[in-house]
Amino acid sequence: MRILLVEDDLPLAEAVCSYLRGRSYTVDHVPTLAAARAHLVGAAYEAVLLDLHLGDGDGLSLLPLLRALPQVPVTLVLTARDQVSDRIRGLDAGADDYLVKPYDPEELLARLRAVNRRRAATHDPLVQVGALEIDLGRELVRLSGRPVLLTPKEWALLRVMAARPEHVHTREALLDALYGFDEEADSNTLEVFVSRLRRKLGRDAIATLRGQGYRLAGGGAA
Structure with missing residues (x-):
């Protein structure tokens, strides 16, 4: 957040x-x-x-x-x-x-x-993408029915993508969710968090669109 x-x-x-x-x-x-x-x-x-x-x-x-x-x-x-x-x-x-x-x-x-x-x-807080179930209201994530524990930073990143699951999110937009104006991020920070999410949600959960950004693609095999 x-x-x-x-x-x-x-x-x-x-x-x-x-x-x-x-x-x-x-x-x-x-x-x-x-x-x-x-x-x-x-x-x-x-x-x-x-x-x-x-x-x-x-x-x-x-x-x-x-x-x-x-x-x-x-x-x-x-x-x-x-x-x-x-x-x-x-x-x-x-x-x-x-x-x-x-x-x-x-x-x-x-x-x-x-x-x-x-x-x-007041909206639809439940997002279903493949095997992933993301409850935006209760801040809960399930993969194939099993709960997944995320750190606050991991949740912040996933929340942005889940709010618009069909949208391709740019690197800049995702970094904005993780860091404020007066905080500096290492050049590979975003990739580190994406990698962590893939380990927890499945390697196919987040798609990389080269030169564009990332979007949710549903849970897959870990």
Whole structure:
């Protein structure tokens, strides 16, 4: 999951980024609404963690842009405002959920997972490609009926491909799912993760289209 954190409290932002990255999430941090808008145009995010009180305006002013994106990311409002009216205003403006500061990072992750499950339940979260069964809502993978355990990075890569299983995903798009703007990846990083997925899902699970990218091709023999 690639996450955009919009937070102008730098010590808090560093702590949240460290916690999430330590659990293999990809996180980009920006301190202003202007920077957030630029990032949202330049990259695809699955979640936005949005502080309400920012130096250049009210965080809720970002919500119309989020709702207009082709792939609407989950929006979790992070705020020190604990009045009921502020919570209602945020939810009415389009936020999926909120957390009042100070909050526990484990609760933050739990709420992200819960909102993702609710969002997926309104669509078809189950993707079947050959012998592979991928439940996007519950983050579960089965091969020929048997559960497959994936690391967070492996899941992030598979999730991107499973969301559009017939699509050829470019190297750049897949690396975006694994690393933020301020993280550098080795030249063969993507190939390493693809190889790991093939070992777990079968060597024919992911097809390589030379010069184009990768796409799901169904599970095969390991």
